[in-house]
Amino acid sequence: MFSLSGKVALVTGASRGLGWAMAQSLAKAGARVVLAGRDETALRSRAGELGEAGTWVAFDVTDHAAAARAVAQIGEREGRLDILVNNAGIQHRRPLREFETADFQRVLDTNLTSVWVLAREASRLMIPQRAGRIIMTGSITGFVARPTISAYIASKGAVHALTRELAIELAPHRITVNAIAPGFFATEMNSALIDNAEFNGWVCSRTPAGRWGTLEEIGPAAVFLASDEASYVNGHVLTVDGGFTASM
Amino acid sequence: MIADLKGKAVLVTGASTGIGAAAAAAFGANGARVAIHYNRSRAQAEEVAGRVRAAGGEAVLVSGDLASTAACGDIVERTVQAFGRIDVLVNNAGAMVQRRPLAEIDDELFDQVVHLNVRSVVMTTGAAAVHMRRQGGGNVINVTSIAARHGGGPGALLYAGSKGFVSTLTRGMAKELVRDKIRVNAVAPGVIATPFHDRFSTPEMLESFRTTIPMNRIGDADECAGAFLFLASDALSSYITGQIIEVNGGQYMP
Numbered sequence: 063m064f065s066l067s068g069k070v071a072l073v074t075g076a077s078r079g080l081g082w083a084m085a086q087s088l089a090k091a092g093a094r095v096v097l098a099g100r101d102e103t104a105l106r107s108r109a110g111e112l113g114e115a116g117t118w119v120a121f122d123v124t125d126h127a128a129a130a131r132a133v134a135q136i137g138e139r140e141g142r143l144d145i146l147v148n149n150a151g152i153q154h155r156r157p158l159r160e161f162e163t164a165d166f167q168r169v170l171d172t173n174l175t176s177v178w179v180l181a182r183e184a185s186r187l188m189i190p191q192r193a194g195r196i197i198m199t200g201s202i203t204g205f206v207a208r209p210t211i212s213a214y215i216a217s218k219g220a221v222h223a224l225t226r227e228l229a230i231e232l233a234p235h236r237i238t239v240n241a242i243a244p245g246f247f248a249t250e251m252n253s254a255l256i257d258n259a260e261f262n263g264w265v266c267s268r269t270p271a272g273r274w275g276t277l278e279e280i281g282p283a284a285v286f287l288a289s290d291e292a293s294y295v296n297g298h299v300l301t302v303d304g305g306f307t308a309s310m
Numbered sequence: 311m312i313a314d315l316k317g318k319a320v321l322v323t324g325a326s327t328g329i330g331a332a333a334a335a336a337f338g339a340n341g342a343r344v345a346i347h348y349n350r351s352r353a354q355a356e357e358v359a360g361r362v363r364a365a366g367g368e369a370v371l372v373s374g375d376l377a378s379t380a381a382c383g384d385i386v387e388r389t390v391q392a393f394g395r396i397d398v399l400v401n402n403a404g405a406m407v408q409r410r411p412l413a414e415i416d417d418e419l420f421d422q423v424v425h426l427n428v429r430s431v432v433m434t435t436g437a438a439a440v441h442m443r444r445q446g447g448g449n450v451i452n453v454t455s456i457a458a459r460h461g462g463g464p465g466a467l468l469y470a471g472s473k474g475f476v477s478t479l480t481r482g483m484a485k486e487l488v489r490d491k492i493r494v495n496a497v498a499p500g501v502i503a504t505p506f507h508d509r510f511s512t513p514e515m516l517e518s519f520r521t522t523i524p525m526n527r528i529g530d531a532d533e534c535a536g537a538f539l540f541l542a543s544d545a546l547s548s549y550i551t552g553q554i555i556e557v558n559g560g561q562y563m564p
């Protein structure tokens with residue numbers, strides 16, 4: 063059950079946070095995992111932690127030529143690509159009146175355009191294989207809003223919509239495309255929020271589970287969506303949020 | 311094998327055929343103790359029990375017509391008598407009863423559909439939650455349907471409405487029961503090849519459904535089973551509650 067033995071996975075944003083957590087779970091389920099990120103030193107060290115199952119490739123997801131080269135290289139070295147976890151993303155918090163256009167575009171480039179480019183490049187390997195799984199990191203902010211994160215919210219709503227479009231377009235090639243929508247997770251990206259007593263109190267009281275999600279709680283969702291057991295799950299956004307979006 | 315499902319006491323309602331049978335067998339394959347509920351199909355329920363035992367799980371049969379509230383409580387109590395506890399409840403029993411247009415819906419059909427598809431979910435979960443609370447936690451998995459989102463196929467108004475009710479119940483129960491460490495989620499199958507469609511859909515209808523599914527095929531009951539295992543395992547989904555996993559080949563993406 064839920065075995066990924068013999069599969070090759072590429073995870074972006076894999077050196078820390080949710081990406082690293084998902085990479086660990088995929089490796090534990092038997093996949094060979096290619097960790098992608100910008101920080102070579104961090105990637106090398108993380109790949110080392112995965113032992114035989116881990117390898118890495120450093121590139122900036124907003125450099126589309128580099129992303130294409132990295133995917134092609136995986137095809138050459140590994141002979142295949144079964145799973146793409148399109149996870150890399152950034153946040154920028156600013157009230158709308160102070161939000162610079164360049165920052166809005168930077169968030170969209172990273173969280174949306176790069177996701178589309180990587181899905182396209184991966185599909186070029188997956189289509190001839192007649193098999194593949196693409197998993198996006200969406201967000202509950204694709205469903206419900208918070209102030210001061212307008213670019214992030216727009217990008218994640220778009221990722222959910224893109225998930226549905228790609229699911230339809232790639233279904234004839236036996237590739238499924240799904241997303242995971244995390245709620246509030248205790249990641250490095252959120253460390254300032256966790257340290258903010260008021261925000262921390264709000265998350266804990268607003269989430270039915272009464273706490274932030276822990277990193278161990280995200281990876282199995284990626285394993286499920288990548289597994290044979292999810293063969294008829296397509297175009298779905300799997301929310302992992304401690305009940306946040308079920309609650310008012 | 312999903313390690314934390316081994317030895318878990320699982321009650322699956324409507325487990326003699328289709329998606330319920332596939333879920334029961336999958337729990338058995340992971341070493342769970344499975345109470346297989348059936349109403350009329352005893353021989354098929356026995357066969358599912360055989361599959362559970364052959365895979366290394368334990369199985370008991372519990373029967374009852376879940377349109378009756380007494381039966382809902384009774385099957386929970388018999389599960390607890392057999393296994394000493396109830397860790398997972400899969401509220402799968404449900405039926406279309408008949409395809410009928412609005413003009414032909416009467417009180418009798420309404421009551422049949424709503425009592426079986428909705429009231430049984432409330433009453434069975436209520437009975438199970440008493441034990442789960444005392445045990446310190448548990449998992450409830452409801453079976454809703456793609457019909458809850460898209461309004462249902464021809465003549466399926468009441469069925470679709472009842473599943474919309476189940477989806478909403480899932481969210482409300484998740485909020486109420488989270489304090490007792492009980493997670494409540496649902497699986498929403500699309501068009502799956504089961505006796506449900508043998509009974510309620512013609513081959514022509516199934517063919518027209520197929521053309522609307524991006525994966526270009528009807529799903530298989532076994533393809534739903536993984537979603538139940540995932541949601542029942544605290545090792546895999548401890549931060550997921552109030553959610554509905556759609557298993558529909560991309561036919562409807564809410």
